[in-house]
Amino acid sequence: MGLLDRFRRKKKEEINVKPEKSLTELEEICRGNQEAYNTLSNMMFLNPKKLDVSISDAAKKAKESEKAKDLLKAKVWYEIAGRLAIYEGDVKKVIEYFSKCEEISPEAKYPILKNPKKAVATAQEYYKKHLKD
Numbered sequence: 001m002g003l004l005d006r007f008r009r010k011k012k013e014e015i016n017v018k019p020e021k022s023l024t025e026l027e028e029i030c031r032g033n034q035e036a037y038n039t040l041s042n043m044m045f046l047n048p049k050k051l052d053v054s055i056s057d058a059a060k061k062a063k064e065s066e067k068a069k070d071l072l073k074a075k076v077w078y079e080i081a082g083r084l085a086i087y088e089g090d091v092k093k094v095i096e097y098f099s100k101c102e103e104i105s106p107e108a109k110y111p112i113l114k115n116p117k118k119a120v121a122t123a124q125e126y127y128k129k130h131l132k133d
Helices: 002-016 025-029 034-043 055-067 071-088 091-104 116-130
Strands: none
Touching: 025 034, 025 116, 034 071, 034 116, 055 071, 055 091, 071 091, 071 116, 091 116
């Protein structure tokens, strides 16, 4: 019996060993800046090339929805436009679209507006590394 117990213990020990967590590419780029990581992980599209909408179309739909008093739909379209602006690296449009989202829905906060230049620069670093043509 003593011999079989030795084998059983090894199996239990092997199960308890946890593999080391590897960092995602975005975590590596944002290393040391948890705020930037949290902001971008929630705001940027990982592959915006797969979307069938352009930034101008999203902005147009947002404005149309806002005029029609469909504020929820307008907010969603402004967020899409803002996320596409992150991809394009247009800080001015990022500020414009996410500010519009906060205006429509004051309870929603967008941390990207605290430091949009740095957030867009970090996102551009990610996109250059992963979305090569």
